[in-house]
Amino acid sequence: MPEPAPYGGWTSPIGARDAAGHGGRPGWPTAAGGELWWTEPRPLEGGRVALVRRRSDGTAADALPAPWNARSRVHEYGGRPFALVGGGAGAGGPSVVFSEFTDQRLYRWEPDGGGEPYPITPEPAAPAGLRYVDPVPVPGGRELWCVRERFTGPAPTDVRRSIVAVPLDGSAAERGDAIRVLVEGHHFLACPRPSPDGTTLAWIGWDHPDMPWDSTELLVAPIAADGTVGPARAVAGGAGEAVVQAGWTADGRLLAVTDPGGWWNLYQVQPDEGPRAAVNLCPREEEFGGPMWQLGMEWFAPLPDGRVAVLHGTSSVRLSLLDPGTGELVPGAAPHTEWAPALAVAADGGVVGVAASPERSYQVVAVDASGRSWTPLTGAEGYGPDPADPLAPYLPRPRARTFAGEGGREVHASVYPPYNPDFTGPPGAPAPYVVFAHGGPTSRAPMVRDLEIAYFTSRGIGVAEVNYGGSTGHGRAYRERLRENWGLVDVADCAAVARALVEQGAADPARLAIRGGSAGGWTAAAALTSVDVFACGTILYPILDLAGWRTGETHDFESQYLESLVGPWPAARERYRERSPINRAERLSAPFVLMQGLEDVICPPVQSERFLERLRGRGVPHAYLAFPGEQHGFRRAETVAAALEAELGLYARVMGFSPPGVPPLELVQS
Structure with a gap:
């Protein structure tokens, strides 16, 4: 029977150190073969961000030892700090490229090769003066493409941003000119995404005084055989419209989350027909996107069978599977009431995301390709309050x-x-x-x-x-x-x-x-x-x-x-x-x-x-x-x-x- 007592004076087992040390939200799930990787904050380790690896046998552990800290400072809020780029020489597992917080250089590491991470970008002239975020591997395995932020003077606004190609062989660690500039033009750049056939690059750009939830443009440009990027043209967005994510389906269709009707919905963009030809795949007065505070945020993920995993809602955010042909939304089985904008497609065609509820902290969750079953990859089994907590x-x-x-x-x-x-x-x-x-x-x-x-x-x-x-x-x-x-x-x-x-x-x-x-x-x-x-x-x-x-x-x-x-x-x-x-x-x-x-x-x-x-x-x-x-x-x-x-x-x-x-x-x- 509860005891009457003055408000504010109740005895509680939840101490400040419990709240401080509970971890925080995992981020940026990424699949490679049968493996999954994600980030996790470590408040008990000075606040560093660890990389966690879940092997194909289901075992998971920190992959990147302390004091390494996988965190980008682009825009100061950062974003996706790592990519899996395939195994290194003599290594059985994937090779990882990540942004190290202390100096903001990109490092490559073969976790199964026995060595230490080594830099693949040059040491900046000023501390953390070159920053990288949202790295994307490209076909051929020789480069990854990402957004680079370069400080050009003493003022905080002395910044130039580019989409660049970073060689994976480490040659740019000493020779900065080995990094190729692919795209400039806008003061802010985001979401570089090459098409599956390697012929077209899509990205998002905007300029002061707009913020990325005010007005942005979705641009595309051809990729030449030598890897250079040709002239750009806008295919969606513009004044009073904010494109916050773009991505390609396996068969080469360009999708984007944008809000010409006042709600962020998912559109299929028609690059050859102009911005007004974009088709809303599921018109609803719901948000299928959100504010792009970090680079690399993903509210949708195209699946191998043509459907699209989407996050949507108003007061809460839930996961559904969208049939682009019919506009039908099938709710995912996971009963969580809040999903972070971080989705990945697993090797079996299912979806991996980061979800929570009032009873459960954010956990990494896998939903199978049918959408009818789900598995927690972190945290307790089941749903609702954890009986062991x-x-x-x-x-x-x-x-x-x-x-x-x-x-x-x-x-x-x-x-x-x-x-x-x-x-x-x-x-x-x-x-x-x-x-x-x-x-x-x-x-x-x-x-x-x-x-x-x-x-x-x-x-x-x-x-x-x-x-x-x-x-x-x-x-x-x-x-x-x-x-x-x-x-x-x-x-x-x-x-x-x-x-x-x-x-x-x-x-x-x-x-x-x-x-x-x-x-x-x-x-x-x-x-x-x-x-x-x-x-x-x-x-x-x-x-x-x-x-x-x-x-x-x-x-x-x-x-x-x-x-x-x-x-x-x-x-x-x-x-x-x-x-x-x-x-x-x-x-x-x-x-x-x-x-x-x-x-x-x-x-x-x-x-x-x-x-x-x-x-x-x-x-x-x-x-x-x-x-x-x-x-x-x-x-x-x-x-x-x-x-x-x-x-x-x-x-x-x-x-x-x-x-x-x-x-x-x-x-x-x-």
Whole structure:
């Protein structure tokens, strides 16, 4: 029988170190023969990314030993960091080419050959000054093609991008001119995909100030017999249309995910008939794609029998098999409610992906060619809560909700009420709630097993993850609600969800908090300086000064993102100034904790430091935690644990409860 106890003071077996060390999402499954490879983050190993190999006999283990770290920094968010290119000399298994995080060179390794990885790209003149991502093997086995990012000067925007051919024999390690430039032209390039017969290259390109979910082009060009790429022509996309993935079927048909009708759907492109001849293979008001934050993301995969594995949905993402001839969708057997944009085709013609649910963390999953059976390749067998997991009984029971925002507009959210089988709240008393604002902001918060959320809910603190206007998953119109309204719509939607939970009797109006990281950190800080809803807030690696961020304090990829989110610079300079939390210090009175990675080049420490300086002398209770060695988003287990305990400590101090084993956070009032 659950014991009545004050919210926030429940005893929970889910510690900060449990949440910090649970691993994270596997990525980039890749098949070669009967083998499968993928990446896995290792927070207990300094946050490195490991390569995992599953052999044809079903055994799986880390293939790439520490301290090797398979992670690209192209666009700073990276993408697919490795490719399987066939066995090396005298080796029985595949040869692996991967991007090593520390120097960003490509390395080749024959894991069955007994040697160490060796570089196949030159050492850059400046540290990490040459970066590579989304490598694709090409017929003949002599090269792989990929996107290269080359820094040409000291400014973060001094960048040139190309699609290049890298020889696999290692000759380019000392002679950079051995790397052939295949494509340039656009400032941003993505998704290089040669046709199966080797005669045509397809890729995606776009330019500032567009982001890849605003406007992109799908281009094709002939590949000559000597491997050079001829003149390009656009075959899909353009102003107000965003192609986010392209790929070829085995018989040479070009497919693309694009959104001329306002929803990302799957199209068959007719390269010889022009962009308007593209055929929507399954017209639906659902998303068959998403924002291209990383290069190499895949929402579809053509199967050998002509069908296409697709990911689609609105509030959730599921796997189906599409018959392009009839448009029929057959749901895949795996019951997971969320799939990451990372698909591969197995040797048996089935599909391999990365999927999760509210009960299960992301796991690598295989669905057979019929679509009627599935096998977990990582994690526990079966579905639903893992009976062998001692934390499973303490996981929250979330619900997808739609709330009414300003003007009656819909606001989507996932609500995680407090839950612990051993406790219940005081009769009739509302619970403290924390509103989570996701990053991006062009992104979404999936409803999956998340021990960071369970860390709070199992102690009697509710969580509401808000997919505010501007989030993906609900079509272009919902996504563009944030256009020139960042800091307004996102804040108003988060506040609307909090107020609605209060009105429904679920949340205590005096014990509401807001938290977010990156763009979510911006929303948290903007809310604390503009609306009188939240008693305190957690601000993680945030944007705080729009003008500074727009004029050189971030990386190239997002350096003109604010043109759409806020307005054209410098014409909208006053809007940049007025909305920035750094210029609203006099409006801030709620306690907060600010946490920052000291090696963050996306939201650099200078923004946090400048914000704190503006607050000096105002007596606002706060704490500042700066973490050496952390970049944008915390990866090391010890950092994640410290951040969670500090966050809970803030809520304990402000909301007046005592979580067992976690002291209240010490706040200063400088």
